[in-house]
Amino acid sequence: MRLVVMGTAAFTVPSLELLARGPHRVLAVYTQPPRPAGRGHKERRTAVHESALRLGLEVLTPGSLRGVEAQEIFRSHAADLAVVGAYGLLLPRPVLEAPRLGCINLHASLLPRWRGAAPIQRAIMAGDEESGVSIFQMEEGLDTGPVYAMEPVPIGPQTTAGDLHDRLAATAAAMLPGVLEGLEAGTLRAVPxxxxxxxxxxxxxxxxxxxxxxxDAVELDRQIRAFSPTPGSWCEARGERLLLLEAEPVDGSGEPGTVLERPLTVACGRGALRVTRVQRAGRRPMSAEELQRGFALPPGTRLG
Known part of the structure; x- marks a missing residue:
């Protein structure tokens, strides 16, 4: 089939790389425009953009697909199907209807649970025991279309958003060949x-x-895992911001925010957090033990 791939985040990269290896033809890759990032505010291309360039594919970076010109360019590809994943731009009806078989979306949840922008983080924060990938036919509504395929992925007690993201991205890529084969043959049916x-x-x-x-320490542990590696969960320690990258809920009590013992165990509203990996502003990530060798947080210290 003749395909257009549309994505921005790293989630879509394994699927793009698989599709570029064939047997289908990737006509063009759509991704969001480069944007200023980092301390130097240099323009940075998206993960999908970088991958497409390495693969020698044509890249288009429209800021919107609502204009007539952008829609005409999209229509000119004469694609059989658009494969969309973590693109970040709404697709108007003329774009959704342009490919012969429409547009399918690779979504990082078991729909209809966690429609929207942050399904990986929200699933971990809610304490879900599993997530998964849904591949569905796109409509104008937000993640409302009928589903062609679903594959569950477990969430363990130490799973971070980074861990889950990578497993879901690999799962989506593994699901694609079967879905495309069924669509091409006309044998695959979507379920509302x-x-x-x-x-x-x-x-x-x-x-x-x-x-x-x-x-509650259990809720804080979920938050830390949901925001690892980005944007990172933080509190104040000795007047500066301290990122808590890894921790686990443990027994303990005291005034919330009080350091109870070394290496770094902090009282919460209920229970306590044993912090194992941290990062000071402008520094590299390190263990709690290493932190306290140069940045003492003795028992009784209050974190805010």
Whole structure:
């Protein structure tokens, strides 16, 4: 088949690389435009953009697909199918209807649970025991289309968003050949999503990264794992921001935010967190033991 691939985040890269190896033909890759990033504010290409360049594929970076010109360019590919994953731009009806078989989406949840922008993080924060990948036919609604295939992926007690992202991305790529074969043969049928169980995975807000140590240690552990590696969960320690990268809930009690013991165990509203990996502002990640050799946080210290 003649394919267009549309994606921005690294989640779509394994699928793009698989499709580029054949047997189908990738006509073009759509991704969001380069944007300033980092301390130097240099323009940075998306993960999908970089991958497409390495593969020698044509890359298009429209800021929107709502204009007539952008829609005409998209239509000119004469694609059989568009494969979309973590693209970040809404597809208007003329784009959805342009390919012969429409557009399918690779979504990192078991729909209809966790429709929306941040399904990986929200699943971990909610304490879900599994996530998964859904491949569905796109409609104008947000992740509302009928589903062609689903594959569950377990979430363990130490699973971070980074871990789950990579496993889901690999799962999506592994599912694609069978879905494309069924679509090409006309033998695959989509199943409408149930009306019950719909939950939206709202975009992560910057202020959510700050840890409220008055909360339950179990909930804080989920937050830390959900925001690892990015944006990272943080609290204040001796007047500076301290990222908590890895921790586990343990027994303990005290005024929330109080360091109870070394290497770094912190009282929470209920229970305590034993922090194992941290990062000071402008420094590299390190173990809690290494942190305390040069940045003492003795028992009784209050973190805010």
């Amino acid at each position: 999503q149930p009306e019950q169980g719909v939950i939206y995975a709202h975009k992560i807000r910057k202020e959510e990264a700050r840890l409220d140590l008055a909360r």
